Amino acid sequence: MNGFAPSPQNSPPLLVVDDLQVSFDTADGAVPAVQGVSFSIQRGRTLALVGESGSGKSVTAYSILRLVQPPGRVTGGRIWLHSRREGDIDIAQLDEKSGLLFKVRGGLVSMIFQEPMTALSPVHRVGDQVAESILVHQDVSAEAARRLTIEMLKKVGIANAARCFEQYPHELSGGMRQRVVIAMALVCRPELLIADEPTSALDVTIQAQILGLIKSLQRELGCSVLLITHDFGVVAQMADDVVVMRRGRIVEHGPVREVLKSPRHAYTRALLDALPSRRAAARRDRSPGQAVVGK
């Protein structure tokens, strides 16, 4: 595995989303969910998409894998993946049955879902589920797939990987399941990893471990990460750049440090000010010496 070096500014970004439009058909006409969203991700970098429920952040991410289900549909825009392995691909224009889309999904671009229990099949062994993505995307024997799977399970921090291979998801804790989901997503060495609220369902000490794991594997494998989250703490600790979405549009876009420290848009400011820590700071400024019950 070649080590990752920061990409020079002049190399093309890995992913360029240009003027993406997604709408949902309803009895009352088409409801726009994403309206002209554009952003790009450099190789090896992490971009966070933040916003509240209904902002369009998940629909944007799902569009990249062409996973928007009817009545939703992508109605416009381009999704360029400048792949090292397969060249330049406009994912938005790919035919639903094309072999290239098949390669994109789980091969060049893979996804970690929020709820590890629903992302895993309850009736298949953990190892077989991870090995399946190898067998689908690579021309290797079942024995080699098993070896690669166990190697990957070790990489995601599962101590007894050979035993884990034989287990079913219900035998694992939430944190272990999310490790398996990460193994499944990274075993084909994707160029882009989409993580949709990867730790929202986890306890805070487990969240810290999973975030650390994503970070170190990203460094090791050199992939880019698109992180969907509503948690500005996760954004601050994980991402290089951030896109703030509201009602299907981008309201602010920039380096994490800049956006979090001096947000330009009123909505970003309002979101940050709604964080309990910031509210407390604001309250303390107004009324110093708040009474505390107890000793």
Next chain:
Amino acid sequence: MPDHSDRLVPFPSPAPPPAAIANPVLAVRGLRKYFPAGRRAATGEVVKAVDGVSFDLAPGESFGLVGESGSGKTTVVRSILRAHAPTAGEMLFRLPGGRVVDLARLSDRELKPVRQHLQMVFQDPFSSLNPRMTVRDIVGEPLVIHGLARGAELDDRVADVLRRVGLEPGHRMRYPHAFSGGQRQRIGIARAIIMRPSLVVCDEATSALDVSVQAQVLDLLQELQREFQLTYLFVAHNLDVVRNFCDRVAVMRAGRIVEVAPTARIFTRPEHPYTRLLLASVPSPNPDVAMNFNVGEELAKLDSAPA
């Protein structure tokens, strides 16, 4: 055997002595709740979900109970509300007249009148409201159950409390589906405070809400606390919310309280190593404050260290 090697395993830790508080609304002493251990129950094996928990709630305070899944915080709450009977311990609850009852010992019949002073706000604003009842019926139901109001008086009191939580009284004949998540949580709060309870248990009351809505609901809870002198037992896993809502915090792990202290002290000078790890795991929205990604190893060290 499930593989829980990245999970918390119990470690021995002395329960801290309860702080001396005059006339506590609730004094929990040595609370234990054991459950039969699934398939191994036949051998008499038990899961010690809560294993000797003691704390006091001062009148008018917000007391935070934090901990990760499996720490026992929900079992503590369910014991206090007597959703199940505790295995051992006392839960001394002060009624508005000053009489103190032990919630652990009351019969179902004795519990009913006590329950009006002990209300709950639930986590999920969707499943906690009956979709087939109007808002008026949902919010007024406690008054009807306890036979405290009917007819026009019931209507007036429901309208009053809806206004108080920031909802339009004119909307009381609507059903829950007509309201947003934040509005539904206000309905749940109205249902709890219509009884003018002395203790309100908020079990992850804002966890399901977006951050801007969460801020509004927390503000509302604080206004109501001032107005009605409510005491809150605030169960949460979001330490940031607890830090800014609660006066004191108890940190639970593996069925025990590892540390109780005023909120400012817990967050600035945590004493127990587990509290320190828990705080270090929280991703800070300030990019200059680094989080600890290696908590796994440190937790393991904590568990293997002699008590």
